[in-house]
Amino acid sequence: MNLEEVKKISESRDIYLWGARRVGFSTLNSLAKEGVLVKGFLDSSPDIQGTVVRGQPVFPPNEILAKPPADNFIVITSELHVNEISNVCDESGLSHNKDYIAALELQTYDYIVDVSGVCNLKCLSCPRGNRRIHPKPGFMSASHFEKVLTKIVREDPLTGAIALYNLGEPLLNPEFPEIVEICNSKGVLATLSSNINIKKSFVDTIKAKPALFRISASGYGSSYEITHRGGNWNLFLDNMYKLNYWREKYNPEMQVEVFYHLYKDRTEDYQKMAKLCKELNFSLRVCHAALLALDNINSFLEGETLTEEAIKTMELQILSVTEAMSIAKKTQNLPCTVLSSLAITWDSKVMACSCWYDPKLRISDEDFLDIPLEKIVRLRNSCELCKLCRKNGLHRYFNAYLDESLVRKKDSLYKN
Ligand code: SF4
Ligand code: SF4
Secondary structure, three states, X not given: OOHHHHHHHHOOOEXXXXXXXXXXXXXXXXXXXXXXXXXXXXXXXXXXXXXXXXXXEEEOHHHHHOOOHHHEEEXXXXXXXXXXXXXXXXXXXXXXXXXXXXXXXXXXXXEEEOOEOOOOOOOOOOHHHHOXXXXXXXXXXXXXXXXXXXXXXXXXXXXXXXXXXXXXXXXXXXXXXXXXXXXXXXOOEEEEEEOOOOOOOOHHHHHOOXXXXXXXXXXXXXXXHXXXXXXXXXXXXXXXXXXXXXHHHHOOOOEEEXXXXXXXXXXXXXXXXXXXXXXXXXXXXXXXXXXXXXXXXXXXXXXXXXXXXXXXXXXXXXXXXXXXXXXXXXXXXXXXXXXXXXXXXXOOOEEOOOOOOOOOOEOOOOOHHHOOHHHHHHHHHOOHHHHHHHHHOHHHHHHHHXXXXXXXXXXXXXXX
């Protein structure tokens, strides 16, 4: 199915986007540019059901699945749970290509441009805090970013949003507000994830109007500082209030989402964070804290010694690596959803995968600007790393950690 067919369908059926995050924003934006209006988002996260995101109401999926299929058409805009959502659609009597498709069937990749190759923190679970070898530090300049984005939009015109982060702190890039403005000038929504644990003001970034501002957090008060290692709780809290104030003043449409990594023995902390988010009108997403990156998990499976920070992370986890890998193994036959994203580093190299950290894992030494999209697709589809990953089920590891329904099923918010 292609865009023209979706446009035709939209003349007689209501279009819903399943997944109200980055890919959802991207598809909403690119469909709107083509004159396709959607009826709303579907999302399994109770925290945002019943709210309005980018002007669209968010419905619980069952509410729409209960309606006659001939009335609706679903575009799956989840980043990681495409297979699971497709199964739910099938079980509800919908047919692929007739009643639903995945957004990433309409474009080649979901793009990540890590404009900052530096982070101010050394979180326990993150390779910046738990690996010994790191990529070269630096920032992508706004002028280079403009070239990168021009190429992306030329080669993959349905790109409606872009992630300006992977494993770096974007607000440290001195040209970040300009980078956000460049996105907007090209009709591409800018999304970022930040630890907001920085002393310098980031009001110019808010004024530049990113569409989605994600904040990564774990714990509350002193527990936050254990896992967000190097962070200062009071600075974080102060910046949460500042962000709210600046959003209301300069960019009220901006969606703010706290992405909360859940560790053991922090039930009360989570409840305090939920209260704070409610007060500030930020949405709250929760996941079991994962050990990143896949380099560590591969080492663990191979019986290699992990760093003390990686071991400490595992001690604090609710969902253990062993349990997550056992879930991953059960779905090993499913395709890799990470393959639909393409990560470009601050120094304009194409990573083999956004979930691995070793600086050597690039698909080529060439600059992204010099590699045609067809060649990127070819190189990634024949990547040796993917073969290793699939052989061990590693490609499904993060699906277990980002499964919010598993948090509820394990009762992790209350029992730990
Ligand atoms: S998780 Fe984010 S904030 Fe923490 S060290 Fe990694 S990149 Fe920095
Ligand atoms: S198979 Fe593994 S290396 Fe390849 S894209 Fe998926 S997660 Fe990344």
